[in-house]
Amino acid sequence: MKPFEKPFEKPFDKKDLRPRRLVCLVGFMGSGKSTVARLLARQVGWHYVDLDKQIAESAGLSISEIFERLGEPAFRKIEREQLARAVGESVALHKPRILSLGGGTTAQPDNVSLLRENGAVLIWLHCSVDVLLPRCARITNRPLFRDEASFRRLYDERLPSYELADHRVESNIEPLRVVESILALGIFPKVTA
DSSP states (O other): OOOOGGGGOOOOOOOOOOOOOOOEOSSSSTTOOOOOOOOOHHHHHHHEEEHHHHHHHHHHSSSHHHHHOOOHHHHHHHHHHHHHHHHHHHHHHOOOOOOOOTTTHHHHGGHHHHHEEEEEOEEEEOOHHHHHHHHTOOOOOOTTTOHHHHHHHHHHHHHHHHHTTSEEEOOSSHHHHHHHHTTTOSSTOOOOO
């Protein structure tokens, strides 16, 4: 099997040379999306947006509080609104952005459609569940982390949505090395690793 035959490793299409203005980091909780997005944005000089932070600010509640008080359906509605806002601002202002998405954002097909329609590049920060589990067990503000069995089940449920990403980068290494791996993809004009 050739490497590009996997859904997340697509061959480079020479016809698609349009400048990318929106790069989104996707992956399961604990994969390093926020940290890597912040470092990557600094490296390439783009604006950085953390979708979970935007959601919390717009609701005036933490992510955990939104889940506890309003439930997951309300969270997903706010998430969709804030994603549309971030994408809309990027398009309207012509300012390129690195967007760190929540772990379940791309599990919602409407969100993926919105991103695709606006030319977003999706980069999956891949990390095995066995690496993620101890990382997340130490963090108390993860609303969907209940126990190991539900954690593994949720990971398995979301895996197909992550595999739809344009690129896969291993994130079980130092965040700066993850940034180097992303830069090596060649999706940022005039930026090299």
